[in-house]
Amino acid sequence: MATQSPAKVKIGVLGASGYTGSELVRLLLRHPNIELDLLTADRRAGQEMRAVFPQFSPYKLPTLVTIESIDWTTAGLNLVFCALPHATTQKVVSDLLAKAPKTKVVDLSADFRLHDLAAYARWYGHEHHAPKLQREAVYGLVEVHRTAIKKARLVANPGCYTSCAQLALTPLLKAKAIAPNEIVIDAKSGMTGAGRSAKEEMLFSEVSEGFHAYGVGHHRHMAELDQEFSAAAGREVVVTFTPHLVPMNRCILSTIYVRHTKGKSVEELHAILSKYYAKETFVHVLPFGQTPQTRHVRGSNMTFIGVAKDRVPGRAIVISTLDNLVKGASGQAVQNMNLMLGWPEATGLEQVALFP
Amino acid sequence: MATQSPAKVKIGVLGASGYTGSELVRLLLRHPNIELDLLTADRRAGQEMRAVFPQFSPYKLPTLVTIESIDWTTAGLNLVFCALPHATTQKVVSDLLAKAPKTKVVDLSADFRLHDLAAYARWYGHEHHAPKLQREAVYGLVEVHRTAIKKARLVANPGCYTSCAQLALTPLLKAKAIAPNEIVIDAKSGMTGAGRSAKEEMLFSEVSEGFHAYGVGHHRHMAELDQEFSAAAGREVVVTFTPHLVPMNRCILSTIYVRHTKGKSVEELHAILSKYYAKETFVHVLPFGQTPQTRHVRGSNMTFIGVAKDRVPGRAIVISTLDNLVKGASGQAVQNMNLMLGWPEATGLEQVALFP
């Protein structure tokens, strides 16, 4: 069913056998301006994509290859999505951009998200392997950094948990409408957030019919939250953040407890968010008092945000939700690509949520 | 996000507050040739679609109205999808076509599927209220009745269970490749097949973490199976059919046990299906021996079919799967609309399956 004309822009996906990789392929198959020229998957090299993800059986796609087998100089790719594991990514992207400096890159790993090399070393336990690229990289949350993304060669696609929290909190922190030192983010994620590698604790029978928190008190996503929230607030912000796993495949919902600053009201928090996102295609603020459900954004690039009054005076509850594989990863990556290549931002991202 | 130009064809959806109704809206929002002009939902009349299905919050859609409030003479609709309950449908479609005889109708209920009025009365316990329309209606399984559908005014969209079984068996019965009196269809459906009405037995806690058969030995879908299989085989065919409920939202998988006729082989059954569907966009036959999973068609209009050899000589196992709300209902209905209005058959139906 895939029709690919030669005039289209040539795209590669590195790491196509994981969930963010397959989600990129799902979205890119429906993107009118591109052709999928390269798919890599080291352990599955030589296989067809349909052997790894049978949902692509009806489509013509490139055979999976190893990254090692690619000659970046002659590959002729306009843009590469990199969905590789942490650390590997730094080396692959360095190599790629050294040999094909005009290729644009959207990286879906955490490797280029932190601007501060010291913070990187502290959270990840080693020096960054590509500090120059680290400095070059633009943090790719479109609704916050749109202008910089348009001119970027290397975009660091944000994490799923952080995207969900940032879209809810950044406008409020920028407006100094909430106390920056009393923020509690209680986040709940579907299981695809844990990736596709075979681990006992991710087996169906381990996670079905149950619920739990993990990484309580210490989770690497916090480094990214700190950086972006501090930038938005213009001062250091350290939030409380607890991730949980829900027995569902997709989506994240963050229940965020905040205190509004003196002189503000909960209704004003809602007004700030509504105004900030009034013209955004992919962030939708619900009427005051209504709160979102994950299932109503599933499979789409949408973020839904709700604001409600707490019964404790001065406190508000902000709830945001997005599909971790779409707006939290691959959809956001395509949105970044659209900006980087000068296309309308929503191209190929018009899918309506799949509910039920 | 919905952009609707005046030149587009005007479409109505009757019964928009059920799951097949919302699935029609999901698909039609992405259809380039139409504008959604009318949405009805008697119990929710006066409400916005976003109150009934919050996933549509970002889209502009007509307010829900009652059917009674519509003046068909002046409604100016080119085509109406009817997703109403059994029996009500007959009256509404009769009235609609009496007042607006040029409007085309795709009906998603069971009301117009049986050609034989006596069979209808036997299975449903009363005379048909619109026998003339019953005779006019074309059975809308595109891959079997494409030519007739193109010319039809009233198309009876097939049932989900029957679509799934027919796509697997019709080519084999037509080719007289299987014994028509030894067919066992063991069908498993997701929960949306039971609709959206509030019943104790459909509560989450009643159906989650479990599995069961229902309607064992007697199920109304059998009338439709009998009609279509007998037509395909050119003789009376009565199959064994047992439906089951799986704790999942969408899709049907049918495990079908057949005996090939003398002189044929299991490999030939596979070859017959492969050839029959070679040029079809929405039916994909897997390589011999491979069998499909529901998740790989979820949200798409695809049907996947696999054929495997049983260890009992002469017997084969044919497994087919489709999304009950898409190819088994609303996607099939849009495919019918495309044919009836002279458009490319796949328009608006290009969504890739959502897995995971």
Added chain:
Amino acid sequence: MATQSPAKVKIGVLGASGYTGSELVRLLLRHPNIELDLLTADRRAGQEMRAVFPQFSPYKLPTLVTIESIDWTTAGLNLVFCALPHATTQKVVSDLLAKAPKTKVVDLSADFRLHDLAAYARWYGHEHHAPKLQREAVYGLVEVHRTAIKKARLVANPGCYTSCAQLALTPLLKAKAIAPNEIVIDAKSGMTGAGRSAKEEMLFSEVSEGFHAYGVGHHRHMAELDQEFSAAAGREVVVTFTPHLVPMNRCILSTIYVRHTKGKSVEELHAILSKYYAKETFVHVLPFGQTPQTRHVRGSNMTFIGVAKDRVPGRAIVISTLDNLVKGASGQAVQNMNLMLGWPEATGLEQVALFP
């Protein structure tokens, strides 16, 4: 399989067709000291329990009757569990105790939980129908009110959300180890918490594969939390509380954000809880830093509690979990019965959790 000797204590269950009712029957069938003499279910009166809950098919149980049909004077019951809806309960229990004043009652509704008649009227919108019984009732959280329960005639079994939060926080509030005005309880419940009545929003397809908050900012359980937390702290406590629904059948997990008081440490919070529950059979405090999962208490009367340090100085995260139908309802009720009738507290409650 049920063997019932005449010397056993006679028990009734009012409201046996709901989930807390069936859970009482499940537990009581294994209780060595009792015989189940009466089961009521107004809408299912005249039916066998196996028609309402087929898991009881192998057991001999009384036929379901209406409450109206019971003559309390001659019923001869030693203890009655009341699992009826709010408001109805007040009338039924008043009538029962007027006619059979020596019968003991464990009530699983919210009707007798609030001591303050004004608070009751404020939260429920009407005067209490049995103010004298309201004053007599003992709040039945065994680990907090054991002594009073032993002497009680009428015990108000606590709510599931409140039990889960109270077991985590009461010892800390009593020890004045946490700031009482900065408590955030983010609670997540399985679907049985919503009961067995047929509502659209509880259908499998509405709640499966998704997650959401409800009653944000206003939930009746708060009245009970206020009462018990204020009593424990010796001052008014108003907490932030947000309930969510998880696509699972059973259990509640509460993620609780607290600040320890000056001079205390997070490790001391853990020590306080460990000491408080050291001799309790049904509350288990995990080693410091470990946090519980719902699945490991499923089907059992256990509560698991974990304490972890937040990265924000002074703050701790306390996570507690229990099975909402057992320790959060029917198991707690049996534990109350055991105390009220002078039996070892764990009798009939020794089931090990069912995982996976």
Added chain:
Amino acid sequence: MATQSPAKVKIGVLGASGYTGSELVRLLLRHPNIELDLLTADRRAGQEMRAVFPQFSPYKLPTLVTIESIDWTTAGLNLVFCALPHATTQKVVSDLLAKAPKTKVVDLSADFRLHDLAAYARWYGHEHHAPKLQREAVYGLVEVHRTAIKKARLVANPGCYTSCAQLALTPLLKAKAIAPNEIVIDAKSGMTGAGRSAKEEMLFSEVSEGFHAYGVGHHRHMAELDQEFSAAAGREVVVTFTPHLVPMNRCILSTIYVRHTKGKSVEELHAILSKYYAKETFVHVLPFGQTPQTRHVRGSNMTFIGVAKDRVPGRAIVISTLDNLVKGASGQAVQNMNLMLGWPEATGLEQVALFP
């Protein structure tokens, strides 16, 4: 909570870190006559059971050890449950019985189920390592082989799929009431049937919200079915058998299509089953026409069987269900132990099913 008196019988569980191992521990913790003296788990040796299965945190249990570390001569165990992988089992049991010939063994693997060494070699691709024990072993489906089990030293606990099908079909085959060459078994299993080893295809996101068949046409359980069905029928029986995976943790449901023999009726099939199981504690035949649901046996040692008439004359649909970890594995194993040690058969197996 575990209280263990010195007079109790000493029990070991080999392979305690898998699901059948943990299920044995769950059941044995409630068994009044035994003490759990030995738990092995090679990869987790040195750890406490609570680290592997946190639901056991409140209980005192032996530390996990390797099998190699055990001196069978001095271990002094009365009975050992062996829940080890295929092939390893043969060597471990040989060694154990050579050194401690008076120890009784209930083996939960497939290693000792086939009496015919040639059949074993054909299905498993190698000669059996302990042919003498193979001949000694008694096939442990209590309801069929009770007398032999009572006297056995080594019992081969049946497979979960085969138990479910055998309990439905054996009485019918023995009574020559169904045609032995036209049996179709369409079986559906929960995910614990696949064990606890980390495989990509068993991850939550791979199996949730979907359904599929596997091993179509060739599955090792067939060898066991052939042996037992042929023995029951007194002639060779080769059935069609297709296993499927349901997104649920526990239980199996088998939908079985049969043709009754001449002179019999579907009602007689029901009567034969009802009579055969009239005095059995753990097999319950539903009233004619009613069919079972997996959820009503979950967590219990019960099997529910239903018989319904097909609309095709002469054909019946028999549906049976059991919990694959209880009656399909560890519950059955405890039932065997009870017989082998001369205790009442139901001791420690009285748990009522957990629904919802």
